Amino acid sequence: MQNTRAKNYTEWYQEVVQAADLAENSPVRGCMVIKPWGNGIWERLKSLLDRRIRETGHENCYFPLFVPLSFFEKEAAHIDGFAKEMALVTHTRLRQVEGKLKLEGELEEPLVVRPTSETIIADSFARWIQSYRDLPVLVNQWANVVRWELRPRLFLRTTEFLWQEGHTAHATSQEAMEETRRMLEVYRELAEGPMALPVITGEKTEGERFPGAVNTYCIEAMMQDGKALQAGTSHYLGQAFSKASGIRFQNREGALEHAYTTSWGVSTRLIGALIMAHGDDDGLRLPPALAPSQVVIVPIIREEKDQAPVMEYCDRLAARLSEKTALGEGLRVKVDRRDRKSQDKRWDWIKKGAPLLVEAGPRDMEKGEVAWAGRLDLKAKRFSKVDAFVEEAAAELERIQAELFRQARALRDSSIRADIRDLAGLKEHFGRKAEFLGNGAPGFARAWWCGDESSLAPLDELGVTIRCVPFDQPGGGGACVLTGRPADRQVVFGRSY
Amino acid sequence: MQNTRAKNYTEWYQEVVQAADLAENSPVRGCMVIKPWGNGIWERLKSLLDRRIRETGHENCYFPLFVPLSFFEKEAAHIDGFAKEMALVTHTRLRQVEGKLKLEGELEEPLVVRPTSETIIADSFARWIQSYRDLPVLVNQWANVVRWELRPRLFLRTTEFLWQEGHTAHATSQEAMEETRRMLEVYRELAEGPMALPVITGEKTEGERFPGAVNTYCIEAMMQDGKALQAGTSHYLGQAFSKASGIRFQNREGALEHAYTTSWGVSTRLIGALIMAHGDDDGLRLPPALAPSQVVIVPIIREEKDQAPVMEYCDRLAARLSEKTALGEGLRVKVDRRDRKSQDKRWDWIKKGAPLLVEAGPRDMEKGEVAWAGRLDLKAKRFSKVDAFVEEAAAELERIQAELFRQARALRDSSIRADIRDLAGLKEHFGRKAEFLGNGAPGFARAWWCGDESSLAPLDELGVTIRCVPFDQPGGGGACVLTGRPADRQVVFGRSY
Numbered sequence: 001m002q003n004t005r006a007k008n009y010t011e012w013y014q015e016v017v018q019a020a021d022l023a024e025n026s027p028v029r030g031c032m033v034i035k036p037w038g039n040g041i042w043e044r045l046k047s048l049l050d051r052r053i054r055e056t057g058h059e060n061c062y063f064p065l066f067v068p069l070s071f072f073e074k075e076a077a078h079i080d081g082f083a084k085e086m087a088l089v090t091h092t093r094l095r096q097v098e099g100k101l102k103l104e105g106e107l108e109e110p111l112v113v114r115p116t117s118e119t120i121i122a123d124s125f126a127r128w129i130q131s132y133r134d135l136p137v138l139v140n141q142w143a144n145v146v147r148w149e150l151r152p153r154l155f156l157r158t159t160e161f162l163w164q165e166g167h168t169a170h171a172t173s174q175e176a177m178e179e180t181r182r183m184l185e186v187y188r189e190l191a192e193g194p195m196a197l198p199v200i201t202g203e204k205t206e207g208e209r210f211p212g213a214v215n216t217y218c219i220e221a222m223m224q225d226g227k228a229l230q231a232g233t234s235h236y237l238g239q240a241f242s243k244a245s246g247i248r249f250q251n252r253e254g255a256l257e258h259a260y261t262t263s264w265g266v267s268t269r270l271i272g273a274l275i276m277a278h279g280d281d282d283g284l285r286l287p288p289a290l291a292p293s294q295v296v297i298v299p300i301i302r303e304e305k306d307q308a309p310v311m312e313y314c315d316r317l318a319a320r321l322s323e324k325t326a327l328g329e330g331l332r333v334k335v336d337r338r339d340r341k342s343q344d345k346r347w348d349w350i351k352k353g354a355p356l357l358v359e360a361g362p363r364d365m366e367k368g369e370v371a372w373a374g375r376l377d378l379k380a381k382r383f384s385k386v387d388a389f390v391e392e393a394a395a396e397l398e399r400i401q402a403e404l405f406r407q408a409r410a411l412r413d414s415s416i417r418a419d420i421r422d423l424a425g426l427k428e429h430f431g432r433k434a435e436f437l438g439n440g441a442p443g444f445a446r447a448w449w450c451g452d453e454s455s456l457a458p459l460d461e462l463g464v465t466i467r468c469v470p471f472d473q474p475g476g477g478g479a480c481v482l483t484g485r486p487a488d489r490q491v492v493f494g495r496s497y
Numbered sequence: 498m499q500n501t502r503a504k505n506y507t508e509w510y511q512e513v514v515q516a517a518d519l520a521e522n523s524p525v526r527g528c529m530v531i532k533p534w535g536n537g538i539w540e541r542l543k544s545l546l547d548r549r550i551r552e553t554g555h556e557n558c559y560f561p562l563f564v565p566l567s568f569f570e571k572e573a574a575h576i577d578g579f580a581k582e583m584a585l586v587t588h589t590r591l592r593q594v595e596g597k598l599k600l601e602g603e604l605e606e607p608l609v610v611r612p613t614s615e616t617i618i619a620d621s622f623a624r625w626i627q628s629y630r631d632l633p634v635l636v637n638q639w640a641n642v643v644r645w646e647l648r649p650r651l652f653l654r655t656t657e658f659l660w661q662e663g664h665t666a667h668a669t670s671q672e673a674m675e676e677t678r679r680m681l682e683v684y685r686e687l688a689e690g691p692m693a694l695p696v697i698t699g700e701k702t703e704g705e706r707f708p709g710a711v712n713t714y715c716i717e718a719m720m721q722d723g724k725a726l727q728a729g730t731s732h733y734l735g736q737a738f739s740k741a742s743g744i745r746f747q748n749r750e751g752a753l754e755h756a757y758t759t760s761w762g763v764s765t766r767l768i769g770a771l772i773m774a775h776g777d778d779d780g781l782r783l784p785p786a787l788a789p790s791q792v793v794i795v796p797i798i799r800e801e802k803d804q805a806p807v808m809e810y811c812d813r814l815a816a817r818l819s820e821k822t823a824l825g826e827g828l829r830v831k832v833d834r835r836d837r838k839s840q841d842k843r844w845d846w847i848k849k850g851a852p853l854l855v856e857a858g859p860r861d862m863e864k865g866e867v868a869w870a871g872r873l874d875l876k877a878k879r880f881s882k883v884d885a886f887v888e889e890a891a892a893e894l895e896r897i898q899a900e901l902f903r904q905a906r907a908l909r910d911s912s913i914r915a916d917i918r919d920l921a922g923l924k925e926h927f928g929r930k931a932e933f934l935g936n937g938a939p940g941f942a943r944a945w946w947c948g949d950e951s952s953l954a955p956l957d958e959l960g961v962t963i964r965c966v967p968f969d970q971p972g973g974g975g976a977c978v979l980t981g982r983p984a985d986r987q988v989v990f991g992r993s994y
Contacts, residue, residue: 024624026617027568028608031561033621036636039557060536064528065610065641065657066584069591069598071524079598083591087563088600089610090587092645094566094580101566101576103585103607105645110600111525113562113586113610120523124530127521133836139533144562144641148589148602160562339630 001351004281009225009435016275017154019351020284023271030152030159034268037352038155040292041271042162046142048194048289049164049266052186058138058166063120065144066111071119074244078118081211085148087113087159113146118212118237118263121167122245129259131250132171136179140166145267155272156229156497163267169247169259173238176260177215180236183264184217187232194289194327195270196405197221197277198412199231200492202468207453210263214238220467220492222412223276225435226443228467228494231273234264272497277408284353285375287404288397289327293334295393296354297370298345300361311337313365317358317386326394327401350378355400356393376400415443416492423458423482426493430462444494446470448487450480458482459493467492498848501778506722506932513772514651516848517781520768527649527656531765534849535652537789538768539659543639545691545786546661546763549683555635555663560617562641563608568616571741575615578708582645584610584656610643615709615734615760618664619742626756628747629668633676637663642764652769653726653994660764666744666756670735673757674712677733680761681714684729691786691824692767693902694718694774695909696728697989699965704950707760711735717964717989719909720773722932723940725964725991728770731761769994774905781850782872784901785894786824790831792890793851794867795842797858808834810862814855814883823891824898847875852897853890873897912940913989920955920979923990927959941991943967945984947977955979956990964989 001019003012017023022038034042050060066089072079089112092105114120125137142164149159166183170176184201191197199219209216213235221231241247242258251257278285288294297314301307318333325331334354336345342359349357358372370389373381374396384392415437420426426445434441449455449466459465459482469491480487498516500509514520519535531539547557563586569576586609589602611617622634639661646656663680667673681698688694696716706713710732718728738744739755748754775782785791796811798804815830822828833842839856846854855869867886870878871893881889912934917923923942931938946952946963956962956979966988977984 024621026561027565027620028561028563028617031563033561034559036556036558039559042559043557059533060540061533062531062536062539062659064523064525064530065643066525066528068524073598079591083593083598086589086591087586087608088588088591089584090600091585091607092583094576094583094585096580101570101580103587110588111584120525123524124521146562162559 001281001283005224005279005436006439012281013276014154016279016283016351020353022284023154025154028159030149032154032158032160037292038271041274041286041290042268044290044292045194045270046164049186049190050142052190053140053164053166056182056186058140058168061139061141062143063117063124063141065114067114067117067120069110069112071123072112074119075212075240078212082115082147086115087146087148089113114143115145115147116263116265117141117143117165117167118241119245122241122247122261125169125259125261126246126248129169129247129249132252135169135171135249135259136175137169139168140164155268155275158268161268163265165263165265168262169242170261171249171251171257171259173260176262177236180215180217180234180262180264183262184219184232184234187219187234187264187266190266191219191221191231192405194287195274196287196289196401196408197231197273198405198409200468200470202470202492204468205453205466205491207456208465210235212237212240214240218468221273221277222415222443222494223273223497224279224411224437225276226415226437226441226495228444228496229269229273229276230467230496231270232264232266235262237261237263278404279353282378283351285404286353286355288355288401291332291353291355293332293354294326294397295321295331295333295356295358296349297333297335297358297360298342298349299335299337300342300359302361306362310360310362310365311335314360317360317370317390320390321393324390324394326397331394331397350375355397358389374400376403411437412443417443417445418447420445420447420481421479422484426459426464426481427462430464430493430495444492446490446492447481448478449489449491450483450485450487451489452483452485455480455482463495464493465496467494467496498778498780502721502776502933503936509778510773511651513776513780513848517850519781520651522651525656527646529651529655529657534789535768538771538783538787539765541787541789542691542767543661546683546687547639549687550637550661550663553679553683555637555665557638558636559638559640560614560621562611564611564614564617566607566609568620569609571616572709572737575709579612579644583612584643584645586610611640612642612644613760614638614640614662614664615738616742619738619744619758622666622744622756622758623742626666626744626746629749632666632668632746632756633672634666636665637661652765652772655765658765660762662760662762665759666739667758668746668748668754668756670757673759674733677712677714677731677759677761680759681716681729681731684716684731684761684763687763688716688718688728689902691784692771693784693786693898693905694728694770695902695906697965697967699967699989701965702950702963702988704953705962707732709734709737711737715965718770718774719912719940719991720770720994721776721908721934722773723912723934723938723992725941725993726766726770726773727964727993728767729761729763732759734758734760775901776850779875780848782901783850783852785852785898788829788850788852790829790851791823791894792818792828792830792853792855793846794830794832794855794857795839795846796832797839797856799858803859807857807859807862808832811857814857814867814887817887818890821887821891823894828891828894847872852894855886871897873900908934909940914940914942915944917942917944917978918976919981923956923961923978924959927961927990927992941989943987943989944978945975946986946988947980947982947984948986949980949982952977952979960992961990962993964991964993
């Protein structure tokens with residue numbers, strides 16, 4: 001690693017993505033190639049979240065990549081929100097004319113490559129739902145979406161990204177609202193559990209809502225540069241999309257009503273959050289729950305004659321470890337068999353953030369030992385008898401999982417100012433230029449706010465927005481930090497990704 | 498079900514897709530909505546195949562949805578093959594001008610929505626590969642692809658479909674060829690194992706190859722209307738894509754060489770194959786290995802007082818069954834709790850093809866019994882003590898799995914003519930009009946062929962092609978069925994989907 005977080009946080013981030021071999025830019029601007037280690041992390045996230053989505057009663061479906069442009073026009077706020085970032089398909093074939101390719105088969109109506117699927121799914125819901133007996137409809141899809149991005153950044157802002165989008169329809173407003181909050185809670189638990197990422201749960205203010213939503217709820221995390229990263233959102237859509245698409249049902253009394261819908265999603269952006277919340281100056285540090293390999297064994301082989309017995313020693317260790325359980329799943333163990341220097345292999349896995357690193361060579365073998373270190377404390381190289389290590393590894397992984405969360409929460413909690421009383425104070429706080437919390441970069445500010453959207457204008461030049469109105473409120477009230485008027489809720493201010 | 502296979506096979510197929518609630522047409526012509534039961538089958542296929550792809554040493558990645566048009570131009574046969582069915586993105590935003598939407602942000606170079614990913618992946622390979630030490634590169638992706646389809650049919654031919662595409666690069670031609678054949682064998686085992694679908698493995702003739710491939714290998718299955726369905730292909734690409742994209746490596750001797758590449762894929766089309774190979778006049782019949790629910794329990798409740806005890810009886814049965822193992826995995830059991838008549842529920846699951854159907858009401862409960870039937874023999878309703886059923890269910894599922902394969906193979910084997918000696922014979926065989934094998938529709942014909950592509954012209958009007966040159970050859974030779982000239986290999990003729 002050339003960069004440190006303190007020296008240049010932005011370049012440090014890019015370097016971790018590269019050093020950990022997570023992803024790379026593709027020749028199509030804004031689209032990324034997700035490499036095996038990055039994809040492995042996404043598959044872990046997928047598998048853990050998919051289980052939670054099923055356990056809350058949802059079924060997976062798959063809806064079309066293309067959405068007729070007219071579908072977006074049905075909901076005014078929705079088209080306004082996405083019009084500036086839509087990939088549009090206009091032709092369906094090519095022909096060679098005098099050695100040059102000519103576009104042909106022009107479509108009567110352009111197709112939008114889905115930036116999100118509310119409208120195309122509402123179209124299906126309108127067919128599926130006739131009676132209250134058909135409700136609720138609870139579906140989810142894992143898909144790629146496209147939002148044209150002018151300033152792309154791997155994982156954080158990409159033109160194409162992978163995500164899950166849940167869509168549900170309900171007979172009552174209350175039930176839909178409960179669903180919206182239930183899925184936000186699923187996201188909170190995913191973040192604070194497997195991702196070891198502390199988040200603030202709350203509601204978005206009007207100006208920050210999803211285009212077309214009545215309410216948007218979010219989980220907001222703090223990165224090590226003090227910026228906020230919106231890690232997941234859950235939207236209560238009321239009857240807006242139902243009315244636009246005609247999702248109607250006959251209620252128990254025989255009258256026709258419009259259904260109440262919700263949508264909620266998280267994306268490959270979460271991998272960006274993991275990097276920025278947990279990485280250090282040696283590279284990535286992965287929470288064991290998400291590491292594609294939790295224990296990596298590097299065989300130390302200097303002479304040809306050691307090859308076979310050392311590999312066997314390592315394989316046997318891997319087999320024994322694989323029978324153990326940590327964090328509710330079988331251990332994921334890898335023996336690095338590549339034709340590379342062992343020192344280079346060790347550094348590869350440090351940069352990739354594998355939680356436990358084991359080395360075993362002929363001398364270890366003779367003593368029945370292994371040398372090992374945890375990614376959180378690389379200097380503490382330890383030697384253990386194989387039996388002892390096999391017994392200890394799972395507990396060590398669980399300790400690392402907890403410790404990553406503890407570190408991230410300690411940093412986050414110590415970087416939220418709660419003592420700012422006026423605009424001058426906000427300006428002073430967010431006027432600081434440092435890029436890394438260790439250098440004194442500004443974190444969040446939590447303060448009373450009266451709810452007047454126009455009062456936020458002075459924050460534009462600071463690049464600061466309200467990240468959310470936290471659910472967790474002290475009660476009572478205070479003077480609005482921007483207007484001085486009475487306010488009955490606190491909000492969290494911050495810069496965001 | 499309104500249609501039978503014998504009456505109208507095509508309409509029967511569409512009706513099964515609808516009756517089993519697998520998928521529906523979307524408002525975007527050619528794009529489908531895959532509903533929970535259809536998606537569940539795809540997820541089963543995915544999970545079983547993904548495991549096999551990993552076990553053969555491949556890692557999953559994700560490559561961009563969009564491919565620059567110029568990438569396709571690099572390989573002449575490749576662009577020719579796909580030019581007529583490409584979705585082209587030309588604009589990236591919209592603006593409201595006098596109440597109308599105007600396309601803006603025109604791209605300098607149009608982007609192709611991937612119909613396949615050889616060229617965009619070759620671009621990454623060219624960056625990843627420098628030395629023989631970097632080889633082989635063995636990757637796979639699960640993705641959506643788009644090939645504009647003028648005559649779409651759910652699962653069989655859709656504009657957007659889901660698939661897996663493996664892409665590999667090797668230091669030698671021999672190694673690449675071994676990989677091509679290895680993955681074909683993985684597909685064969687997937688088809689004949691979990692899918693219970695007998696297939697012919699072989700090589701495509703020149704005219705049927707993948708655009709840009711040196712050799713294409715395939716698994717070909719026979720549907721109940723006697724038509725062939727290409728269920729999976731594996732391509733040896735030689736150095737064509739390496740040369741077009743500059744995938745070069747320094748070999749052990751220090752010289753620069755172009756790598757040898759392969760690609761291989763199967764798609765949601767396999768769900769079409771399952772329907773057409775195994776369905777009957779009551780709907781779908783699912784191989785237990787692929788059924789999202791293998792045992793479905795329908796509670797029979799006529800009076801309110803029975804509700805709680807019968808549900809508990811069913812849930813307890815489900816819990817006990819879930820602890821059992823069939824076909825190498827834990828049993829997947831569902832209690833149908835919907836607010837519907839039990840008779841309607843039963844028919845739903847018959848149409849969906851659930852392998853084992855159980856009914857339990859108050860009287861069964863008193864006797865400690867269940868009533869059950871296998872999907873392959875609905876008339877044989879049996880009554881068993883709960884303990885006996887719990888012990889028997891797994892074996893019953895394995896019997897159904899084997900029986901579906903046996904039935905499909907018997908039908909296929911009895912529908913391959915091996916006695917046709919000339920064009921007149923082929924015309925007579927394929928001239929028959931019936932749509933369903935039970936009505937005497939033509940199946941395949943296996944005959945000697947000399948290899949002259951021009952000899953195939955008379956088959957055009959019959960809609961007949963060579964499906965493959967089977968690996969399994971009798972040896973020796975015979976007179977070509979089309980030219981009478983000496984031929985040293987037999988081929989399989991058929992109509993295809």
